[in-house]
Amino acid sequence: MAARTRTVSEPSASPEVVAAVFHGVSVSDAMAILVVEQVDGVLRVSWSNERTGTLLGYGGADLLAVPVEQLLPSLRGGELKLLLRRERTVHMTLPVRCASGALLDCAVSAVPVPPPAGKRWTVRLHATANEAEQALRATADAHERRFATLTERSPVPTLLSEQGMRLAHVNDAFCALVGRQAEQLLGTGWLDAVHAEDLEQVIEQAMAVLEGGDREVRARLVRDDGTERCTVIRFAHVFTPGVGAGFVGTIEDITDRLAFEARLAYQANHDPLTGLPNRTLLAEHVAERFRPGAGGLACIFLDLDNFKVVNDSLGHTAGDALLVEIADRLRSTVRPGDLVARFGGDEFVVVCQHVTEDDAVALAERIGVALHRPLTLSGVELHPRASVGVTVQTAEHRAAEELIRDCDIAMYQAKAGGKGRITVLDSEARAQARDKLRLVADLREAIDRRDITLMYQPIFSTADGSAVAVESLARWHHPERGAISPSTFVPLAEESGLVSALGLLVLDETCRQLAAWDDRLGTAAPQQANVNVSALQLDVNLPGHVQSALLRHGLEPSRLSIEITESALMKDPASARAVLLQLRDLGVQVSIDDFGTGYSSLAYLRHLPVDCLKVDRSFVAELADGHAEITSAVIALARSLGLCTVAEGVETREQAEELARLGATYLQGFSLAAPLTGDDAATWFADRPATTHPSDRHPDLELT
Amino acid sequence: MTPSAAPSLTVAPVFDLERVLASIDSMAAQRPVAAQIVSEANSDRVSAKELSRMLGADVALASRVMKLANSAFYGMRGRVTSLQFAVTVVGFATVRTMATVALTDLDDESRLPEDFWEVSTSLALAASTLAPRFAERPQDALCLGLLAQMGVALLHHNDPDGYAELWTTQRSFAGRRTAEVHRYGISALRLTAVALEQWGFPAGMLVPLTQVDDGASFAGALLRSAFEVAGRLTDGDHQETAIERVSCGQLRERDVAPILSQVRADAEELRTALLG
Numbered sequence: 020m021a022a023r024t025r026t027v028s029e030p031s032a033s034p035e036v037v038a039a040v041f042h043g044v045s046v047s048d049a050m051a052i053l054v055v056e057q058v059d060g061v062l063r064v065s066w067s068n069e070r071t072g073t074l075l076g077y078g079g080a081d082l083l084a085v086p087v088e089q090l091l092p093s094l095r096g097g098e099l100k101l102l103l104r105r106e107r108t109v110h111m112t113l114p115v116r117c118a119s120g121a122l123l124d125c126a127v128s129a130v131p132v133p134p135p136a137g138k139r140w141t142v143r144l145h146a147t148a149n150e151a152e153q154a155l156r157a158t159a160d161a162h163e164r165r166f167a168t169l170t171e172r173s174p175v176p177t178l179l180s181e182q183g184m185r186l187a188h189v190n191d192a193f194c195a196l197v198g199r200q201a202e203q204l205l206g207t208g209w210l211d212a213v214h215a216e217d218l219e220q221v222i223e224q225a226m227a228v229l230e231g232g233d234r235e236v237r238a239r240l241v242r243d244d245g246t247e248r249c250t251v252i253r254f255a256h257v258f259t260p261g262v263g264a265g266f267v268g269t270i271e272d273i274t275d276r277l278a279f280e281a282r283l284a285y286q287a288n289h290d291p292l293t294g295l296p297n298r299t300l301l302a303e304h305v306a307e308r309f310r311p312g313a314g315g316l317a318c319i320f321l322d323l324d325n326f327k328v329v330n331d332s333l334g335h336t337a338g339d340a341l342l343v344e345i346a347d348r349l350r351s352t353v354r355p356g357d358l359v360a361r362f363g364g365d366e367f368v369v370v371c372q373h374v375t376e377d378d379a380v381a382l383a384e385r386i387g388v389a390l391h392r393p394l395t396l397s398g399v400e401l402h403p404r405a406s407v408g409v410t411v412q413t414a415e416h417r418a419a420e421e422l423i424r425d426c427d428i429a430m431y432q433a434k435a436g437g438k439g440r441i442t443v444l445d446s447e448a449r450a451q452a453r454d455k456l457r458l459v460a461d462l463r464e465a466i467d468r469r470d471i472t473l474m475y476q477p478i479f480s481t482a483d484g485s486a487v488a489v490e491s492l493a494r495w496h497h498p499e500r501g502a503i504s505p506s507t508f509v510p511l512a513e514e515s516g517l518v519s520a521l522g523l524l525v526l527d528e529t530c531r532q533l534a535a536w537d538d539r540l541g542t543a544a545p546q547q548a549n550v551n552v553s554a555l556q557l558d559v560n561l562p563g564h565v566q567s568a569l570l571r572h573g574l575e576p577s578r579l580s581i582e583i584t585e586s587a588l589m590k591d592p593a594s595a596r597a598v599l600l601q602l603r604d605l606g607v608q609v610s611i612d613d614f615g616t617g618y619s620s621l622a623y624l625r626h627l628p629v630d631c632l633k634v635d636r637s638f639v640a641e642l643a644d645g646h647a648e649i650t651s652a653v654i655a656l657a658r659s660l661g662l663c664t665v666a667e668g669v670e671t672r673e674q675a676e677e678l679a680r681l682g683a684t685y686l687q688g689f690s691l692a693a694p695l696t697g698d699d700a701a702t703w704f705a706d707r708p709a710t711t712h713p714s715d716r717h718p719d720l721e722l723t
Numbered sequence: 724m725t726p727s728a729a730p731s732l733t734v735a736p737v738f739d740l741e742r743v744l745a746s747i748d749s750m751a752a753q754r755p756v757a758a759q760i761v762s763e764a765n766s767d768r769v770s771a772k773e774l775s776r777m778l779g780a781d782v783a784l785a786s787r788v789m790k791l792a793n794s795a796f797y798g799m800r801g802r803v804t805s806l807q808f809a810v811t812v813v814g815f816a817t818v819r820t821m822a823t824v825a826l827t828d829l830d831d832e833s834r835l836p837e838d839f840w841e842v843s844t845s846l847a848l849a850a851s852t853l854a855p856r857f858a859e860r861p862q863d864a865l866c867l868g869l870l871a872q873m874g875v876a877l878l879h880h881n882d883p884d885g886y887a888e889l890w891t892t893q894r895s896f897a898g899r900r901t902a903e904v905h906r907y908g909i910s911a912l913r914l915t916a917v918a919l920e921q922w923g924f925p926a927g928m929l930v931p932l933t934q935v936d937d938g939a940s941f942a943g944a945l946l947r948s949a950f951e952v953a954g955r956l957t958d959g960d961h962q963e964t965a966i967e968r969v970s971c972g973q974l975r976e977r978d979v980a981p982i983l984s985q986v987r988a989d990a991e992e993l994r995t996a997l998l999g
Binding site: 187 | 740741744745748768771792795796797798799800802808810811812813814815816851852854855860861862908909913917920921926929933978981982985989
């Protein structure tokens with residue numbers, strides 16, 4: 020700034036030097052210089068160099084006739100004084116009129132040349148913008164306009180701060196998002212549209228962006244009508260040279276997405292029928308409140324008594340209505356803050372905090388009373404009751420799920436005790452439950468390690484007394500508890516989801532053993548093995564598993580007979596029939612085990628693709644008491660349907676003879692042959708003659 | 724600029740303009756830091772770090788910039804703790820404007836006409852708020868508005884009594900400009916332009932000052948509209964001019980009401996932030 024206000028000093032050069040400078044200036048093509056003088060009160064150009072004539076388009080002495088006011092039209096009205104100062108050099112940017120009349124923007128410097136002061140000035144002209152600069156500026160302006168147009172019309176709500184937090188620009192999309200006019204949002208007005216609770220964070224992030232980098236923040240924006248939109252604001256740093264740091268903010272409205280996610284989350288955690296929290300949310304709820312070693316947390320497990328009767332007799336719609344009513348009654352009976360969840364089916368769980376066992380039982384009783392109030396469904400008056408299990412957290416509970424599991428056990432105890440009861444889980448029941456859990460774990464390990472072994476019990480033909488087949492029988496010898504009965508571990512496997520693995524093990528091991536016998540015994544090997552299949556295995560996967568096992572061990576399908584209990588077939592007869600058909604198509608035989616103990620329709624039996632009926636040992640036992648009616652009827656039925664029969668549990672020679680007389684095809688019993696290991700069975704079969712003499716029809720049916 | 728509306732220097736001034744113009748030069752020597760900032764803040768090469776370094780040499784000015792950056796006007800709510808960040812927040816143009824305010828003693832209200840800053844902050848905020856309508860940058864418009872009346876201060880400094888009387892008797896801005904030319908041979912706005920040009924402010928900032936009285940000039944329309952808004956806010960006897968006319972059709976009367984309330988709300992805050 021000091022240079023701009025420098026006072027002109029007296030020249031001290033020699034006349035020769037002055038002459039040299041004057042010559043240089045007069046012919047210079049780099050600098051336009053002219054001299055202005057005030058003569059008779061009028062300011063005129065008294066001298067100009069060649070460059071001035073070229074710059075302004077004047078020729079010869081034409082410029083000398085032009086008044087200075089005309090040359091500098093923006094300094095009309097005597098404002099020339101602002102440029103032509105008495106004692107100081109002045110620099111101004113002014114339009115200078117050319118000979119053509121056009122205006123040329125110039126940096127104009129006027130240097131007073133005293134004495135006398137205020138009479139004469141040298142004036143230097145420098146055109147401020149050449150064509151290249153103008154083109155550059157036009158390009159920059161065009162870029163800016165394009166950017167502005169793009170932003171303005173973009174559907175993405177956008178903010179622009181050229182520096183600091185004050186907005187210089189908002190686009191229409193942002194105005195629409197917050198329902199306000201641009202004028203209300205410019206400056207710091209946009210901060211008023213940010214929810215008060217989110218404002219700190221927004222400012223924090225925007226401030227960080229002013230110092231460089233990009234940030235994003237989730238914030239609620241408040242519309243002019245008071246409604247809120249959830250957004251993600253993404254800030255990007257912008258630096259304008261000579262101006263400072265600002266930001267561009269783009270806003271994504273995620274309100275609808277969040278609502279959708281919330282809906283999904285709600286649906287994932289709530290039962291759609293009753294609106295109650297589901298099992299997942301129950302687990303989270305209990306886990307959040309469970310503190311090991313603390314107390315006061317209680318779970319009440321309810322299972323509606325006879326709900327299946329309602330469903331079966333009044334229909335599922337009535338059943339659903341009952342569940343909804345029960346849910347409403349539970350909600351209105353529990354204390355504020357207690358959680359009511361639908362555990363599944365007709366099971367509900369109530370979770371309450373800060374209660375003693377007495378409090379929990381009192382609540383369970385209140386619930387029982389509330390549920391028992393009559394209601395009418397499809398014209399039938401019902402008095403709902405529930406079996407209720409109560410557990411209050413003790414020091415023994417190490418995890419939240421143990422609490423829920425215990426109240427489940429308590430509920431089963433209540434149900435076993437006669438329904439409509441409330442049971443508090445005692446330590447003995449808890450110990451039993453835990454023991455069962457340990458046994459399940461051991462069973463899982465035993466299956467994994469193939470510690471489940473098979474025994475094979477021979478089956479004899481009544482026609483010639485030969486041993487024609489074996490039945491595979493699973494055995495589990497627990498390392499600590501000794502032999503565990505199949506009647507214990509098979510239901511355990513079914514309850515704990517291990518039955519499929521157990522079944523596959525038995526199937527595979529049986530096939531392996533058959534192949535091993537073939538190798539060792541040749542034609543003396545057992546020609547068929549019967550494998551028991553649980554009701555839970557009776558699904559579309561069974562034929563595939565059977566076929567795989569046969570292929571794996573190179574056996575013909577006829578070597579295998581699948582035994583399925585009558586009750587398993589009756590659970591879902593249609594799908595059971597489809598599975599049996601597939602097995603038959605494979606070439607595998609199918610037997611119905613324990614026939615006569617269930618309630619199967621004889622008409623239905625006719626349509627089942629089975630080869631053999633196994634007469635239950637209870638009917639065989641009745642033979643000793645002179646009651647042969649049922650056994651006789653079953654054998655006759657089988658014969659009339661073209662099926663063979665296997666009588667189980669044959670204990671005496673008399674029973675064997677009687678069964679042969681009645682027409683039973685095969686016999687099986689401990690006294691005929693006990694179950695054998697694979698190796699023992701090989702020896703046993705090797706020692707037997709291939710056939711027996713017809714005159715001695717039952718030489719092998721001797722009691723052992 | 725129509726010849727009839729143009730203030731003229733040909734009316735015999737009763738005041739030595741040369742003295743006023745000379746004072747513009749001498750101010751720089753008294754506040755060298757402010758002068759350096761005024762001189763260099765406009766450069767494309769200057770960084771926030773460099774500007775804050777310069778600013779640090781003038782404690783009073785630096786503290787004002789800090790205070791302004793932390794004011795509600797900039798929405799930072801006391802979070803600005805470094806001078807460099809303060810420069811970033813308020814912007815280089817504002818720093819330069821504040822340096823100019825310091826340089827010309829505009830921060831000494833005792834040496835200014837009575838409602839000088841009320842008018843100036845209203846003018847600045849009106850210009851800033853209206854700027855997008857005229858495709859101008861709000862921050863540049865704010866600075867222009869803050870400094871537009873610098874010529875008033877210069878005239879008042881040199882002729883306290885005379886200018887105070889002029890200020891009081893001529894309430895309209897146009898009337899004041901005519902009276903200023905009559906008394907001093909130059910209008911305060913023109914004087915502002917001369918001073919700003921002398922201190923190297925960008926030409927784009929000077930054009931509105933020279934064309935504000937040319938009703939047909941779009942370049943002067945924003946400042947003209949801002950004067951109209953400021954007049955409506957600060958002068959109870961203001962003779963309203965149709966906003967469509969002064970804005971070259973960029974504004975309608977219905978646009979003005981929200982702007983009036985917004986400017987009214989912010990003006991005092993900005994004044995406090997600027998002057999302390």
